[in-house]
Amino acid sequence: MTTEGKKCKLRERYCRIAQILLLVAGILLIFFGILMVFLAPYLINSKIRQKKNFAQDSELNYYWENPDYKYRSEIFIYSVNNSHQILSGNKPEMVQIGPYVFGVQVGRNILGYGNRSVKYQSFQSFIFDRNDSCEECSMHRKIIIPNIIFQKFAEISSNPVVSSIAHSSQPFLKVSVDDALFKGYVDPHLASVCTIPLADIICKSWNVPDKIGFLLHKNGAQRVVEASTGSEDGSIEAGELLSWDGLNLLPENWWNSKHARKINGSDGGLYKPFIKKTDKLYLFAPDICRSIHLTFAEEFVYKDVPAYRFIVKEDLLDPAVPGNEAFCHDDGRIFFSEDEKCLPKGLLDLSHCYNGKPPIVFSLPNFLYADERIKKSVIGLNESSVEHDSITLEIEPRTGTLLRIYIRYQINIAILKSQKMINDFNGTDLSKIRSTIVPLLAEYQVVEIGDGKADE
Known part of the structure; x- marks a missing residue:
């Protein structure tokens, strides 16, 4: 070759x-x-x-301790315009003032780490933004509101001791917006009443606070919370609350079943990854003394990021839904009829979870989802809509990153007839007063992820 x-x-x-x-x-x-x-x-x-495991020194832990979110709160105040006519049986006429705009500074004070858990205190500070608020929105502006203490006395006015000591109490008070919200006001008659023999026993049993402010508890440090830090295999979800104020279950006198007293969900800061449309997202809301759930509403795009929108729906505050009867209190109050054990649809009685059992009632703004008779019992509110008045959470489903949440609610005072109420109380004819829910304020708070964090 x-x-x-x-x-x-x-x-x-x-x-x-x-x-x-x-x-x-x-x-x-x-x-x-x-x-x-x-x-x-x-x-x-x-x-x-x-x-999604935020054990100490992890990347998520840093962002959780130093949340990159923007907070803004708009508060609308309601003032009673016809207090004398209400005593004659007229519907309350409300004057809405707002928005009072506040920047909100928030943070977490870490108290210590345990076995896959962390204890912390959240804190927040409301800072009034005069420039963005309405022209007539002065914190010193006077408003007329129902007197919680008078309502408490009136509900048990058949008690001769109560009838004799409440001679100077008035059904309505004039207070400043600042005092009604954050500083707290002193009932001008309560201090003198609670020093009278026998009356002091009633005051102590009610555990009446020295000052009454409807957002007094929201400014400053909140209760101590323990949350799970999660596990790398995902068997334990990060952010799930384990205890609140040292409790694994809410107090027995708050709600009427163990299920209702469960502390479900997170504080709103963290959610599990791989969220499905069929999931219910739980959020513990200490201001209303219970956990709430949000259900899927729609897909949408947030700044080029595919996202899910979850909202609170009408089943949350409907006493006819099985299990919701545990959030009712049969205190002998009369709304539409004497045999009702619960407040009408769309309302939540908060009286048992605040000192003194004040007749405070939670609802969504403009009585969204409430019984039509509730909406028609008050003059001066706007038409309600799911888009503007529901609690809404927007989330990136794969990572469980919170993109934006709209926290919307209304605080009201219940003026309700009672089986222990007499018609002539302290010179006030109560026979003509109609049972009604009087709005005090509506808050619209938005929490939105920072631009830098959203880009990640």
């Missing part, structure tokens, strides 16, 4: 080897490609679960 022939044979051998190597490499690439199709989602999901 010539030298040239040997070279050709050698080239053919190299070519065959190269072809075989290329074939093997191709097969391996196809194999690894197929493998990655199945493995990549697992690896990504595993990485997401690891990032």
Whole structure:
């Protein structure tokens, strides 16, 4: 064989080897490609679960301790415009003043870490933004509101001791907006009444606070909370509340079943990854003394990020829904009829979870989802709408990152007839007063992720 022939044979051998190597490499690439199709989602999901574990010194822990969110609150105040006519049986006519706009500074004070848990105190500070508020929105503006103490006395006015000591109490008070919200006001008659023998016993039994302010508790440090820090395999969700104020269950006198007293969900700061449309998202809301749930409403796009929108629906405050009767209190109050055990649909009685059992009632703004008779019993409110008045949570479903939440609610005072009420109380004819729910304020708070965090 010539030298040239040997070279050709050698080239053919190299070519065959190269072809075989290329074939093997191709097969391996196809194999690894197929493998990655199945493995990549697992690896990504595993990485997401690891990032949702906020144990001490983790990346998530830093963002959780130093939340990159913007907070803004708009508060509308209601003043009674016809207090004397209400005593004659007229519907309350409300004057809405607002919005009072506040910037809200928030943070968390970490108290310590335990076994996959962390104890902390949230704190917040409301800062009045005069420029963004309405022109007539002065914190010193006087408003007329129902007198909680008078209502308490009136409900048990058949008690001769109560009737004799409440001679100076008035059904309505004039207070400043600042005092009604954050500073607290002193009932001008309560201090003197509670020093009278026998009356002091009633005051102590009610545990009446020295000052009454409807957002007094929201400015400053909140109760101590313990939350789960999660686990890397996702078996324990980060952010789930384990206790509130040292309690695993809310006090027995607050609600009427163990299920109603459960502390479900997070404080709103963290949610699990891989959220499905069929999920219910739980949020513990200490201001209304219970956990609430939000259900899927729609898909939408938030700054180019595919997201889910969850909202509070009407089943939350409907006493006809099984289980919701545990949030009722049969205190002998009369609204539509004497045999009712619960307040009408759309209302939540908060009296049992605040000192002194004040007749405070929670609702959504403009009585969204409430019985039509409630809406028609008050003059001066706007038409309610799900878009503007519901509690709404917007979330990136894969990572469980909170994008934006709208916290909307209304605080009201119940003026209700009672089986222990007399018609002539302290010179006031109570026989003509109609049972009604009088709005005090509506808050519209939005919490939105910072631009830098959203880009991540």
